[in-house]
Amino acid sequence: MSFDRINEKLNILADAAKYDVSCASSGSDRKNKNKGLGNASKMGICHSYTQDGRCVSLLKILLTNHCIFDCAYCVTRKSNDVKRAAFKVQEVVDLTINFYRRNYIEGLFLSSGIFKNADFTMERLVAVAKKLRKEENFNGYIHLKSIPGASDELMYEAGLYADRLSVNIEIPTKKGLKLLAPDKRREDFLKPMNTVKNEIVKYKNEKKIIKSTPVYAPAGQSTQMIVGASGESDKDIMYASSFFYKNFKLKRVYYSGYVPISNDSRLPSLGSPVPMLRENRLYQTDWLLRFYGFEVQELLNEPHPNLDVEVDPKLSWALRNLDYFPVNVNTANRQMLARVPGLGMQSVYKIIQARKFRGLNWDHLKKIGVALNRARYFLICNSVDFEKRDLTSAQIRSLIIQKTNSKYQGFYNNQLSLFN
Numbered sequence: 554m555s556f557d558r559i560n561e562k563l564n565i566l567a568d569a570a571k572y573d574v575s576c577a578s579s580g581s582d583r584k585n586k587n588k589g590l591g592n593a594s595k596m597g598i599c600h601s602y603t604q605d606g607r608c609v610s611l612l613k614i615l616l617t618n619h620c621i622f623d624c625a626y627c628v629t630r631k632s633n634d635v636k637r638a639a640f641k642v643q644e645v646v647d648l649t650i651n652f653y654r655r656n657y658i659e660g661l662f663l664s665s666g667i668f669k670n671a672d673f674t675m676e677r678l679v680a681v682a683k684k685l686r687k688e689e690n691f692n693g694y695i696h697l698k699s700i701p702g703a704s705d706e707l708m709y710e711a712g713l714y715a716d717r718l719s720v721n722i723e724i725p726t727k728k729g730l731k732l733l734a735p736d737k738r739r740e741d742f743l744k745p746m747n748t749v750k751n752e753i754v755k756y757k758n759e760k761k762i763i764k765s766t767p768v769y770a771p772a773g774q775s776t777q778m779i780v781g782a783s784g785e786s787d788k789d790i791m792y793a794s795s796f797f798y799k800n801f802k803l804k805r806v807y808y809s810g811y812v813p814i815s816n817d818s819r820l821p822s823l824g825s826p827v828p829m830l831r832e833n834r835l836y837q838t839d840w841l842l843r844f845y846g847f848e849v850q851e852l853l854n855e856p857h858p859n860l861d862v863e864v865d866p867k868l869s870w871a872l873r874n875l876d877y878f879p880v881n882v883n884t885a886n887r888q889m890l891a892r893v894p895g896l897g898m899q900s901v902y903k904i905i906q907a908r909k910f911r912g913l914n915w916d917h918l919k920k921i922g923v924a925l926n927r928a929r930y931f932l933i934c935n936s937v938d939f940e941k942r943d944l945t946s947a948q949i950r951s952l953i954i955q956k957t958n959s960k961y962q963g964f965y966n967n968q969l970s971l972f973n
Contacts, residue, residue: 559644559648561638562638562639562640562644563614563648565618565636565637565638566614566615566616566617566618566638566640567613567614567615569615569618569628569629569635569666570613570614570615570662570664571613572628572809572812573613573662573664573698573721573777573809574777574807574808574809610657610658610659611658611659611660611661611662611694611696612648612649612652612657612658612660612661612662613662614640614645614648614662614663614664615629615663615664615665615666616639616640616645616663616664616665616666616674616677616678616681617637617638617639617640617665617666617668617674618635618637618638618639618666619631619637619639619666619668620666620667620668621667621668621669621670622667622734622736622737623734623736624723624733624734624736624737625733625734625782625815625817625819625820626723626724626733626734626779626782626783626811626814626820627734628814629666633814633815639668642677642680642681642684643684645661645663645681646681646684646685646688646689649661649685649691650685650689650691653691653693658693659693659694660693660694660695660696660716661681661685661693661694661695661696662696663678663681663682663695663696663697663698664697664698665677665678665698665700667700670702671700671701671702671703671704671741672700672702672703672704672707674700674703675699675700675703675704675707675708675711676707678697678698678700678711679697679707679710679711679714682695682697682711682714682715683710683714685714686714694716694717694772695714695715695716695717696715696716696717696718696719696772697711697714697715697717697718697719698718698719698720698721699711699718699719699720699745699746699749699774700720700745701720701737701741701742701744701745702738702741702744702745703745705744705748708745708748708749708752709748709752711770712749712752712753712769712770713767713769715770716770716771716772717770717772717773717774717775717804718745718749718770718774719774719775719776719777720742720745720746720774720776721742721776721777721778722742722776722777722778722793722797723742723777723778723779724778724779724782724783724785725778725783725785725789725790725793725794726783726785726789726793727739728783729782729783729784729785730783732783732819733782733783733819733820743801746774746776746797746801746803747801749770749774749801750774750801750802752769752770753769753770753773753774753802754802755769756768756769772804773802773803773804774801774803774804775803775804775805775806775807776797776803776805776806776807777806777807777808777809778790778793778794778806778807778808778809779809779810779811780808780809780810780811780828780831780832780835781810781811781821781827781828781831782811782820782821783819786853786858786859787831787834787835787838787853787858787859787860788849788853788854788857788858788859789858790808790835791835791838791839791842791849791852791853792849792853794806794839794842795842795849798842798843806839808832808835808836808839809832810827810828810829810831810832811827811828812827813825813827830862831860831862834860834861834862834865834866835860837865837866837867838852838853838860838866841866841867844898845867845891845892845898846888846891846892847867847870847892851870852866852869852870857869857873863950863954864950864953864954865894867892867894868894868927868950868953870892871892871893871894871931872946872949872950873946875946877889877892878893878930878931878932879931879932879933880892880893880931880932880933881932881933881934882904882908882913882918882932882933882934883908883912883913883934883935887901887905890904890905893928893931893932894924894927894928894930894931895923895924895925895926895927895928895929895931896923896924896928897922899922900921900922900923903921903922904918904921904923907921911935912934912935913934913935914934914935914936915929915934915936917934918932918934926953926956926957927953930944930949930952930953
């Protein structure tokens with residue numbers, strides 16, 4: 554096939570893949586062997602950042618943008634009048650190798666629309682990964698999107714060649730999925746996720762006994778949910794995320810603000826702002842649930858079903874629970890320090906280490922890296938100054954907002970109000 558046609562396909566299918574944000578490679582440790590190509594060890598992709606600060610990239614494309622489904626929120630739905638294209642298996646393999654040799658990428662992120670049926674599509678995704686590993690001796694990062702409803706056999710094989718697998722849940726609730734994608738069943742999304750979870754556990758157990766057991770999806774699996782398309786509250790979204798983390802051992806849940814693409818009465822109208830600030834608040838909440846010891850019901854509940862767009866979720870919780878504060882930085886345990894606004898987990902660790910040698914004051918906390926513009930209202934330390942001064946939560950909130958410079962300032966959008 555001519556270069557022009559390949560280039561045209563690449564433009565179409567790379568553009569269609571941009572709506573998928575679940576493309577981080579954290580956790581993979583695939584080593585280069587037998588003088589092969591690439592190395593996924595401790596590396597990320599798609600302009601993500603590794604733990605040591607390196608920025609890395611990948612070839613991010615769809616195998617095809619043809620699709621048998623007509624999901625209202627999807628740009629590749631069958632009723633949408635867009636230019637269609639499809640790669641052959643060997644074309645994707647050749648593109649990946651050629652891009653890698655030119656130092657454009659460190660790996661491949663491959664998703665696809667669904668043509669014919671789930672197994673027909675999944676078989677071709679697996680074939681790409683298998684050819685790269687077996688024929689090209691490619692040891693770089695490979696992320697495959699699992700096709701909802703694909704057979705257990707294909708999901709098993711996919712995990713042998715891919716570093717990470719993911720199924721996009723797309724819509725957080727069953728009700729929302731039925732509204733916007735009536736041809737899809739939630740069970741079809743859960744089935745491949747469950748297969749991958751079970752295989753990962755099985756292979757880890759086998760490797761403890763037989764060291765030569767091959768790796769199976771070493772970077773685990775992830776999913777993505779669209780935010781702002783179907784009217785779910787932040788509480789609905791985070792309860793769904795918590796369910797997937799606990800039941801399928803996901804590495805990550807990604808949140809993607811809905812980009813209006815059509816005039817459909819079920820969706821926000823064309824020109825509606827993308828809920829980027831809301832998306833950011835959901836990521837912050839996700840972090841608190843995974844690393845700071847919070848539970849969903851503490852941050853989001855019936856009286857507070859949506860996150861505060863003006864302040865971060867930890868600060869919002871603290872302002873609603875002033876009876877827990879002030880916390881003495883020199884005596885409080887790790888769990889309570891982690892709940893103080895302005896304290897990240899690295900700061901908590903440094904505080905616990907430093908206070909073994911002396912009582913900490915405001916200057917010490919500043920040098921440690923504590924965000925005192927927030928923390929000072931919730932802490933006491935080895936100092937006569939205490940910033941709370943019997944202030945109410947509304948007064949503290951106002952003082953902090955006045956002194957906050959955020960990249961999202963002035964970016965508030967009314968996406969939430971569309972469904973109130």
